[in-house]
Amino acid sequence: MIQSIWEYFHHLPNVLAIWIECYCNQIVCCCICMLIALYYIQRCRIERAELKEKINMKKDECRESWKKIAKHPSASGHRVTTRQSHKIEILDLPLEMLLKKLQSDENVCAVDVLTEYQQKAHEVNGKFNCVVEPIKEAEYLAKNCDEMRKKNKQHKRPLHGLPVSLKECYFLKGYDCTAGMSNYIGKPCEEDAVIVQVLIKQGAIPFVRTNIPQTMLIYDCSNPIYGKTLNPHNDKRTPGGSSGGEGCIIAAKGSLLGFGSDIGGSIRIPCHMCGVCGLKPTYRRLSAKGTFDLMSGQTLINAAIGPMAQDVTSLVIAMKALLCDDMFDLDPTVPPIPFRTEIYEKTNELKIGYYVFDGYLKPVPACKRAVMDAKDILEREGHKLIPFEVPDLKEIFTEIYLPVIFGDNTQMLLEHLKNDVIDPGISLAVTNWSLPKCVQWLMSWVMSSVYNDNVIGKGIRSTSQSRNVYDWWKLAERLEEYKKKFLSLWRSLELDALICPGFAFPAVPNGEVFNVLGGVTYTALYNLLDYPAGTVPVTKVTREDEAGMKDYPSRTRYERFIRKYFSEGTVGLPVGIQCVGLPYQEELVLRVMKMVENDAPFRR
Numbered sequence: 333m334i335q336s337i338w339e340y341f342h343h344l345p346n347v348l349a350i351w352i353e354c355y356c357n358q359i360v361c362c363c364i365c366m367l368i369a370l371y372y373i374q375r376c377r378i379e380r381a382e383l384k385e386k387i388n389m390k391k392d393e394c395r396e397s398w399k400k401i402a403k404h405p406s407a408s409g410h411r412v413t414t415r416q417s418h419k420i421e422i423l424d425l426p427l428e429m430l431l432k433k434l435q436s437d438e439n440v441c442a443v444d445v446l447t448e449y450q451q452k453a454h455e456v457n458g459k460f461n462c463v464v465e466p467i468k469e470a471e472y473l474a475k476n477c478d479e480m481r482k483k484n485k486q487h488k489r490p491l492h493g494l495p496v497s498l499k500e501c502y503f504l505k506g507y508d509c510t511a512g513m514s515n516y517i518g519k520p521c522e523e524d525a526v527i528v529q530v531l532i533k534q535g536a537i538p539f540v541r542t543n544i545p546q547t548m549l550i551y552d553c554s555n556p557i558y559g560k561t562l563n564p565h566n567d568k569r570t571p572g573g574s575s576g577g578e579g580c581i582i583a584a585k586g587s588l589l590g591f592g593s594d595i596g597g598s599i600r601i602p603c604h605m606c607g608v609c610g611l612k613p614t615y616r617r618l619s620a621k622g623t624f625d626l627m628s629g630q631t632l633i634n635a636a637i638g639p640m641a642q643d644v645t646s647l648v649i650a651m652k653a654l655l656c657d658d659m660f661d662l663d664p665t666v667p668p669i670p671f672r673t674e675i676y677e678k679t680n681e682l683k684i685g686y687y688v689f690d691g692y693l694k695p696v697p698a699c700k701r702a703v704m705d706a707k708d709i710l711e712r713e714g715h716k717l718i719p720f721e722v723p724d725l726k727e728i729f730t731e732i733y734l735p736v737i738f739g740d741n742t743q744m745l746l747e748h749l750k751n752d753v754i755d756p757g758i759s760l761a762v763t764n765w766s767l768p769k770c771v772q773w774l775m776s777w778v779m780s781s782v783y784n785d786n787v788i789g790k791g792i793r794s795t796s797q798s799r800n801v802y803d804w805w806k807l808a809e810r811l812e813e814y815k816k817k818f819l820s821l822w823r824s825l826e827l828d829a830l831i832c833p834g835f836a837f838p839a840v841p842n843g844e845v846f847n848v849l850g851g852v853t854y855t856a857l858y859n860l861l862d863y864p865a866g867t868v869p870v871t872k873v874t875r876e877d878e879a880g881m882k883d884y885p886s887r888t889r890y891e892r893f894i895r896k897y898f899s900e901g902t903v904g905l906p907v908g909i910q911c912v913g914l915p916y917q918e919e920l921v922l923r924v925m926k927m928v929e930n931d932a933p934f935r936r
């Protein structure tokens with residue numbers, strides 16, 4: 333035995349030599365392949381490390397900006413402690429009153445107000461991570477406002493000295509606009525968005541930029557650069573999105589007025605989930621020039637920009653200020669219609685439609701109750717409320733909305749995200765879109781049966797389909813047909829406005845939005861129609877609402893997740909409704925919102 337083992341090893345070099353001689357080519361090929369693979373693995377690791385470094389540098393840059401503000405003499409501890417009562421007073425004033433003081437009270441100056449709000453925003457950001465970075469130029473603008481006041485020049489500007497917050501997607505000269513994607517780090521904007529220019533001309537002071545989800549195409553608020561924003565009412569839940577940083581900072585009283593963008597609900601959803609007010613105007617009513625547009629060539633359904641605030645009056649003040657000659661000059665595609673106060677202040681009886689269910693996912697009891705409470709309020713005000721039924725919701729969502737939004741088979745989105753770190757909240761969607769088309773189709777059938785929901789399958793198929801010009805024109809035609817159908821239904825009922833749920837459910841647990849994406853139909857419908865829609869908080873979730881979840885259906889996977897997320901841990905979460913009007917009827921929408929707000933139990 334020992335003899336034979338000895339012989340085997342003794343002859344091993346010869347055996348190996350023969351073996352290498354026979355398989356020489358194969359071995360060389362294998363080595364080359366391994367070297368190439370190692371090279372690519374190493375390259376990927378280096379690229380990842382560089383990407384992480386880039387993201388970390390961006391984070392450091394933002395942290396540094398906060399430090400500079402904290403060091404500013406006007407933000408010194410001395411000033412704050414000696415004027416503690418003044419500080420509380422400024423932060424307690426609603427926007428309308430603060431503006432009056434800024435315009436005419438000698439004891440209130442823009443620099444003071446800015447400092448109070450910078451400090452408050454810093455404090456709030458420490459808890460909820462809603463701010464991306466402070467805007468350095470704010471100090472200079474505030475000083476300018478105070479100089480003007482001294483000279484008694486232009487101090488009646490409608491937003492004189494008012495600090496405003498901006499969603500990260502608004503272009504600001506010298507600042508990166510990333511939409512949470514690291515490919516856009518280190519590419520500062522060359523000029524301010526039109527709306528920013530107008531805000532500054534009207535006296536406002538943009539002072540912080542707020543957080544968004546990566547791509548802004550999901551109603552959450554997390555990205556690999558700036559991290560996750562939390563809901564100020566419950567930090568285990570999302571503030572909603574994509575204007576989630578705005579919803580959060582306004583609800584937490586770190587800003588009185590902010591601006592978001594909305595192509596599927598991104599202004600209205602965070603307003604609903606954070607308990608603040610917001611208006612998504614008709615697309616062209618406010619200029620969107622100079623905001624990050626992920627699909628700039630897609631012009632069938634557009635992202636509108638709009639204000640978000642603590643109350644409806646603040647939205648009205650913002651709209652009045654923005655609908656001015658400066659905006660009509662800077663962007664001549666905006667129809668020159670100033671704010672029509674007469675429509676907002678009219679007191680005639682209105683005929684208002686209402687619905688609680690849009691035809692896809694049933695609203696949870698609290699969201700249903702919010703609509704019924706608003707209906708009672710409006711009836712008490714002397715208006716006529718009639719039931720309304722949304723036509724063909726499921727069909728238009730899967731056959732028009734999604735095919736338009738993802739009409740290029742998500743090609744452009746994948747280009748934006750190329751080589752990027754993907755946020756876990758959207759990674760499943762991005763992975764699916766990166767697969768070959770036939771696999772995506774297969775996935776759509778698998779998901780349809782896993783979810784027991786045809787809308788899911790149709791939705792996935794609609795995003796994985798290439799379209800030629802003919803298909804695109806057909807899609808545009810169908811969109812127009814649906815708009816016509818909806819309008820004739822509206823006209824046949826002689827409606828002035830419509831109220832409906834702010835969303836299907838309140839704030840979703842952190843990291844779980846993808847499991848209940850379908851709720852978005854409640855808001856996306858009015859992007860598809862391009863009708864103005866505003867969200868106003870009405871109530872908060874009660875124990876009875878939660879108990880009512882026992883009757884919530886559980887046939888599909890979405891329904892089972894909704895049951896799970898909203899049967900406990902939701903008491904006290906804000907719940908809003910949407911008020912909707914015909915295109916360019918923003919003033920009427922705001923009037924209805926104001927009436928609901930006046931009597932809503934939310935603030936009691």
Ligand SMILES: CCCCCC/C=C\CCCCCCCC(=O)NCCO
Pocket residue numbers: 547548549550551573574593594595596597598599635758761849852
């Ligand atoms: C990249 C992640 C996408 C997840 C899959 C999306 C599927 C359906 C939902 C589409 C809803 C679009 C939400 C739009 C949010 C919004 O309004 N963004 C504003 C952009 O300015």
